[in-house]
Amino acid sequence: xxxxRGASGAPRSADLPARGAGGDDPGGGVPFPGSGSGSSPLLxxxxxxxxxxxxxxxxFSKDASLMxxxxxxxxxxxxxxxxxxxxxxxxxxxxxDLFITVxxxxxxxxxxxxxxxxxxxxxxxxxxxxxxxxxxxxxxxDFLWLKGKLEESHPTLIIPPLPEKFIVKGMVxxxxxxxxETRRKALHKFLNRIADHPTLTFNxxxxxFLTAEAWDLSSHKKQxxxxxxRMGQTVKAVASSMRGVKNRPEEFMEMNNFIEIxxxxxxxxxxxxxxxxxxxxxxxxxxxxxxxIHILWSASEEDLVDILKGIASCIDKCRKATxxxxxxxxxxxxxxVHEYVLYSEMLMGVMKRRDQIQAELDSxxxxxxxKKGDPHLLTEEIGRLEDKVECANNALKADWERWKQxxxxxxxxAFTDMAEENIHYYEQCLATWESFLTSQTELHLEEDSEDKx
Amino acid sequence: MExxxxxxxxxxxxxxxxxxxxxxxxxxxxxxxxxxxxxxxSSGLGTMTENNFWLKKIEISVSEAEKRTGRNAMNMQETxxxxxxxxxxxxxxxxxxxxxxxLWRRYSEFELLRNYLLVYYPHIVVPPLPEKRAEFVWxxxxxxxxDPDFVERRRIGLENFLLRVASHPILCRxxxxxxxxxxxxxWKETVNETGFQLKVDSRLKAxxxxxxVKNPDKRFTELKHYSDELxxxxxxxxxVRARVADRLYGVYxxxxxxxxxxxxxxxxxxxMGDGLQSAGHHMDVYASSIDDILEDEEHYAxxxxxxxFYAEAxxxxxxxxxxxxxxxxxxxxxxxxxxxxxxxxxxxTVRTFSLKGMTTKLFGQETPEQREARIKVxxxxxxxxxxxxxxxxxxxxxxxxxxxxxIERFKEQKNRDLKEALISYAIMQISMCKKGIQVWTxxxxxxxxx
Numbered sequence: 001x002x003x004x005r006g007a008s009g010a011p012r013s014a015d016l017p018a019r020g021a022g023g024d025d026p027g028g029g030v031p032f033p034g035s036g037s038g039s040s041p042l043l044x045x046x047x048x049x050x051x052x053x054x055x056x057x058x059x060f061s062k063d064a065s066l067m068x069x070x071x072x073x074x075x076x077x078x079x080x081x082x083x084x085x086x087x088x089x090x091x092x093x094x095x096x097d098l099f100i101t102v103x104x105x106x107x108x109x110x111x112x113x114x115x116x117x118x119x120x121x122x123x124x125x126x127x128x129x130x131x132x133x134x135x136x137x138x139x140x141x142d143f144l145w146l147k148g149k150l151e152e153s154h155p156t157l158i159i160p161p162l163p164e165k166f167i168v169k170g171m172v173x174x175x176x177x178x179x180x181e182t183r184r185k186a187l188h189k190f191l192n193r194i195a196d197h198p199t200l201t202f203n204x205x206x207x208x209f210l211t212a213e214a215w216d217l218s219s220h221k222k223q224x225x226x227x228x229x230r231m232g233q234t235v236k237a238v239a240s241s242m243r244g245v246k247n248r249p250e251e252f253m254e255m256n257n258f259i260e261i262x263x264x265x266x267x268x269x270x271x272x273x274x275x276x277x278x279x280x281x282x283x284x285x286x287x288x289x290x291x292x293i294h295i296l297w298s299a300s301e302e303d304l305v306d307i308l309k310g311i312a313s314c315i316d317k318c319r320k321a322t323x324x325x326x327x328x329x330x331x332x333x334x335x336x337v338h339e340y341v342l343y344s345e346m347l348m349g350v351m352k353r354r355d356q357i358q359a360e361l362d363s364x365x366x367x368x369x370x371k372k373g374d375p376h377l378l379t380e381e382i383g384r385l386e387d388k389v390e391c392a393n394n395a396l397k398a399d400w401e402r403w404k405q406x407x408x409x410x411x412x413x414a415f416t417d418m419a420e421e422n423i424h425y426y427e428q429c430l431a432t433w434e435s436f437l438t439s440q441t442e443l444h445l446e447e448d449s450e451d452k453x
Numbered sequence: 454m455e456x457x458x459x460x461x462x463x464x465x466x467x468x469x470x471x472x473x474x475x476x477x478x479x480x481x482x483x484x485x486x487x488x489x490x491x492x493x494x495s496s497g498l499g500t501m502t503e504n505n506f507w508l509k510k511i512e513i514s515v516s517e518a519e520k521r522t523g524r525n526a527m528n529m530q531e532t533x534x535x536x537x538x539x540x541x542x543x544x545x546x547x548x549x550x551x552x553x554x555x556l557w558r559r560y561s562e563f564e565l566l567r568n569y570l571l572v573y574y575p576h577i578v579v580p581p582l583p584e585k586r587a588e589f590v591w592x593x594x595x596x597x598x599x600d601p602d603f604v605e606r607r608r609i610g611l612e613n614f615l616l617r618v619a620s621h622p623i624l625c626r627x628x629x630x631x632x633x634x635x636x637x638x639x640w641k642e643t644v645n646e647t648g649f650q651l652k653v654d655s656r657l658k659a660x661x662x663x664x665x666v667k668n669p670d671k672r673f674t675e676l677k678h679y680s681d682e683l684x685x686x687x688x689x690x691x692x693v694r695a696r697v698a699d700r701l702y703g704v705y706x707x708x709x710x711x712x713x714x715x716x717x718x719x720x721x722x723x724x725m726g727d728g729l730q731s732a733g734h735h736m737d738v739y740a741s742s743i744d745d746i747l748e749d750e751e752h753y754a755x756x757x758x759x760x761x762f763y764a765e766a767x768x769x770x771x772x773x774x775x776x777x778x779x780x781x782x783x784x785x786x787x788x789x790x791x792x793x794x795x796x797x798x799x800x801x802t803v804r805t806f807s808l809k810g811m812t813t814k815l816f817g818q819e820t821p822e823q824r825e826a827r828i829k830v831x832x833x834x835x836x837x838x839x840x841x842x843x844x845x846x847x848x849x850x851x852x853x854x855x856x857x858x859x860i861e862r863f864k865e866q867k868n869r870d871l872k873e874a875l876i877s878y879a880i881m882q883i884s885m886c887k888k889g890i891q892v893w894t895x896x897x898x899x900x901x902x903x
Contacts, residue, residue: 412901
């Protein structure tokens with residue numbers, strides 16, 4: 001894991017000017033804390049509190065542009081762990097030139113509805129962008145639109161999942177703080193995953209999403225295939241997938257099998273992890289009274305005051321450690337597992353779309369062999385469709401490998417973090433109890449020697 | 454099974470076997486014993502202040518528990534548990550122990566023994582028995598009296614009870630206690646023959662005394678408050694501890710599910726497979742480790758429970774004091790009123806209202822002979838009353854002195870025991886943390902190899 005972290009480095013944004021140019025920058029943007037008065041962003045290494053790991057420090061210290069990435073921290077309270085997760089998205093570490101953050105959820109009330117928008121800040125050095133910094137506000141609907149467009153343009157690529165529209169279980173109101181925060185983090189991840197994807201990152205709709213003002217976005221959305229034609233395509237798609245896939249190649253059979261089992265297992269793991277969090281929370285709640293009872297008891301016991309107070313304090317400290325463990329779990333493990341639950345649904349959709357494309361080809365071939373329709377036209381279409389199928393299959397194959405690699409890394413690091421949180425928890429509790437025991441033993445020895453006097 | 458413990462007869466005073474009607478026969482005997490000072494033998498059995506001199510000579514253990522069926526008093530079939538009590542005498546020279554007695558007793562016989570001790574040693578804080586029914590149960594623990602874990606913990610509790618009695622400087626010398634350990638058959642009859650049940654102070658009498666006593670020794674009043682607080686706080690603590698244990702159980706056990714799922718998942722993974730599988734194994738280890746941890750904690754809870762029940766024993770001593778004090782106050786009041794009556798008769802003045810006074814007014818004065826006779830009777834009663842008051846006073850003071858001595862002994866024992874229990878709790882937590890660190894370190898290694 002260390003080597004991966006070390007490998008991702010050297011963003012080229014050292015070339016970035018300190019402030020965005022022109023009117024794109026709405027007044028009151030966040031200054032880079034890394035950069036002083038807007039000149040060279042070089043900083044001494046002790047400012048870097050991202051990571052204690054020496055190897056990483058050595059790599060990053062030479063590259064002051066990491067400071068720019070750090071500058072995101074005050075804008076969005078990311079834990080060091082999730083920042084590292086961000087870095088791991090890198091496929092081609094040397095070429096990361098697009099940085100996106102999602103923050104500042106705001107509630108908007110109109111006569112018709114209430115909704116939340118999120119601020120999206122994009123910083124880039126790419127030429128095709130008119131500017132190097134953008135700030136826009138988007139709502140969940142806009143994200144849905146973007147996802148739809150991406151799926152349309154790249155039907156067999158593995159598009160990152162969006163957080164759910166609603167969470168039925170335990171939802172008191174649509175806009176409670178935890179829900180919004182969880183969603184914000186997931187949206188942040190969504191956009192960054194797209195940015196890191198070798199193909200999707202150059203998608204035009206993605207660029208529009210990141211840069212267009214609200215009215216530009218609305219008009220852009222209205223372009224493209226009309227609603228009716230889109231509906232028509234959907235009907236055709238459903239019809240063809242109903243026909244089933246007879247000729248699914250072996251490797252895709254394997255892939256499908258994997259996806260099915262993976263989906264089962266990751267869903268179970270999601271449930272288990274949520275349950276653990278719930279049990280830990282209930283344990284934390286019960287502990288509330290436990291320490292104070294010992295204090296109450298000490299009020300009626302002259303000789304036992306010290307030891308009882310000592311125990312009460314140990315219990316309270318362990319309780320705090322439990323709280324920390326819970327929050328570690330909810331930051332490091334739960335979002336990752338849940339994202340992969342959504343991914344597994346996504347994957348099934350991708351498989352279906354691939355199968356659909358193949359089904360189109362198959363049906364044309366069938367038509368040709370059973371002599372239905374114009375052979376010339378059919379042959380032409382078949383040629384076109386064969387290309388389409390080949391493209392789709394190759395795209396999926398490549399993306400599949402990439403996805404699997406990422407999944408492995410993400411799962412591995414999520415569970416390693418969970419183990420680390422638990423180790424830390426037990427270490428803290430151990431230290432608390434051991435120091436209590438030592439103080440009692442010392443006291444005991446003192447008393448003994450006093451008695452002997 | 455001929456019992457041959459070293460000179461038991463000499464150490465056993467047959468004090469409690471006085472005929473009924475001597476309500477404080479036990480107390481008198483106890484006083485006599487203490488007045489006698491150190492026993493006559495020279496084998497270094499120690500003085501009254503050495504708590505465990507009896508333990509030097511014998512070892513007691515409740516070594517087994519067995520389910521039995523039999524017929525009860527109403528000739529109905531019942532199932533109960535019998536406990537094997539083994540007594541060993543320890544030879545001085547080589548420290549080897551020889552089994553001298555072994556018999557079976559059931560819980561109700563322990564109760565009988567304790568009730569007997571309560572009657573004959575009211576100034577002693579009599580050790581409590583383990584709970585009759587399982588309380589402060591958390592969900593995994595069974596509330597069933599026949600449950601093997603409960604039986605096991607009760608076995609330990611009963612052994613603890615016997616050891617406490619045996620190590621008490623006064624109680625250990627009781628003959629009925631000795632017979633409990635050595636005479637299987639007929640013991641119940643022997644106890645009942647002492648007629649101790651007749652001497653039990655009625656609850657109503659005790660309650661009455663508690664409300665009406667005017668001048669109890671303040672220390673006993675404070676002790677009563679203390680025992681109430683002790684009972685309340687320990688109950689509360691045990692309840693919360695049980696709930697916390699329940700939650701902790703939940704946290705650990707859910708992790709066990711990871712084991713199963715990881716194992717199934719590892720089947721489809723090429724590179725991650727091994728790591729997942731072995732990590733899953735560690736999750737299973739983690740989940741199952743909670744069983745031992747909580748079993749140990751249950752023993753800790755039992756230690757606290759003993760002192761929860763000791764609170765009632767403390768209150769029993771306080772009640773006895775209040776009874777005696779009330780009795781004394783009543784006797785003094787009665788004496789005072791008789792003296793006044795006598796004086797009035799002698800001087801002819803009627804200051805107090807009396808039935809005699811009324812009838813005199815209605816039916817005429819009594820004759821001088823009648824008056825003389827009455828004065829004589831009263832004077833006799835007054836004499837007797839003064840004697841009784843004196844002896845009651847003496848008894849009361851003796852009781853307070855002896856009770857307070859035992860209470861001081863109890864306080865020290867309590868502080869020692871509770872400190873030890875609390876420290877052992879800390880040690881348990883430390884052990885739990887160490888196990889946790891180990892399991893998660895192993896799991897982390899597996900995860901990082903995925």
